[in-house]
Amino acid sequence: MxxxxxxxxxxxxxxxxxxxxxxxxxxxxxxxxxxxxxxxxxxxxxxxxxxxxxxxxxxxxxxxxxxxxxxxxxxxxxxxxxxxxxxxxxxxxxxxxxxxxxGWSAGPGDVWHDVRSLPEAAALLPELGRRVFLTTGRQGLAAFAGLAGHFLVRSVEPPEPPLPARTEVLLARGPFTVADELELLRTHRIDVLVTKDSGGAATAAKLVAARELSVPVVVVRRPxxxxxxxxxxxxxxxxxxxxxxxxxxx
The missing domain is CATH 3.40.50.720 (NAD(P)-binding Rossmann-like Domain)
Incomplete structure (x- = not known):
């Protein structure tokens, strides 16, 4: 059977x-x-x-x-x-x-800020930077909609509105290389990264790139x-x- x-x-x-x-x-x-x-x-x-x-x-x-x-x-x-x-x-x-x-764990040289939710991440952003790389997926971005600054949103599918007023959308699917992530952060002059603690290697390169450029990372911890x-x-x-x-x- x-x-x-x-x-x-x-x-x-x-x-x-x-x-x-x-x-x-x-x-x-x-x-x-x-x-x-x-x-x-x-x-x-x-x-x-x-x-x-x-x-x-x-x-x-x-x-x-x-x-x-x-x-x-x-x-x-x-x-x-x-x-x-x-x-x-x-x-x-x-x-x-x-x-x-x-899940992911911070290592030497990482500047991580752990939060429990997207609204908590949004509340923390004004004191960390104004050019934000959002890699939290296409849902829940309404938490950031009322914030000033420039937002680069990367997701596999088009994100769901509402979005921040100044938002640039990048549709892409991992895995990503450290070299690619470094170029992305530099090109867009990113000064803070927001990510969910998804774990795995496919999208971890952004964390290495952030470490190398001393970019702070807001990490939404998983339930x-x-x-x-x-x-x-x-x-x-x-x-x-x-x-x-x-x-x-x-």
Whole structure:
């Protein structure tokens, strides 16, 4: 009998996990994407796109599709989706595991300011600089809309308004090199960087560039994994957890 694994995806790790599980003959893999990215990369296994309709909708889908295991491999800041996953899994008695890449840590020479939210980051900016490089994604930028200064916003998809009055948008997808990030910071005369603690190597080069140019960085720290949900940092951790959970709650 095959094991049906539902991956809540949207990250590089989720795609790698789907590939690893697709090679297992006794495993049926479905990856669910929120549908916010217009051209997602190819994913092995089955694919569904769009929301479930909250925790209740996800629970109904888990029952209808006879899901045996739920892997939350969403973005570290997708707090609502993660909360719904935890609630739905508990309601259906389906084992759930969070796959979260490690966050970033400041090193020698870094000038970091940790905050807990985008509004807190916005409140800090006036004392740090007026030429801001915003790399927090396309959502939530309304927190910065009332600020003066020049904003360079980089995101994969066009950002959602409202935006600061003086905003330049750069549509790009990582990975980025340190050389490219250095050139970007110099060309736009950036004097403060704002980023979410997404972790991973694909977009970490900006932090190295900021260190080399002594540019302060405002880091929005990630929300915690929902209470009671175990977490692993990589795909190998998920595979080990799956192998060590012979029953999976059946």
């Amino acid at each position: 095959s094991t049906h694994v539902l991956i809540l995806g949207g990250t590089t790790e989720a795609r790698a996990l789907a590939t690893a599980l697709a090679d297992r003959p006794a495993c049926r893999v479905t990856t669910s994407l929120a549908g916010r990215v217009t051209s997602p990369a190819r994913i092995d296994g089955e694919l569904r796109t769009g929301g479930f309709g909250g925790a209740a909708g996800l629970a109904a889908w888990l029952r209808e599709q006879q899901v045996d295991v739920l892997i939350d491999a969403t973005h570290p800041f997708a707090a609502m989706i993660s909360a719904h996953a935890a609630e739905a899994a508990a309601h259906c008695a389906v084992p759930v595991l969070a796959l979260r890449r490690p 915690p994994v929902p209470a009671g949900v175990p977490s692993v940092p990589d795909v190998s951790g998920v595979l080990a957890w799956l192998d060590g959970s012979a029953d999976h709650g059946r």
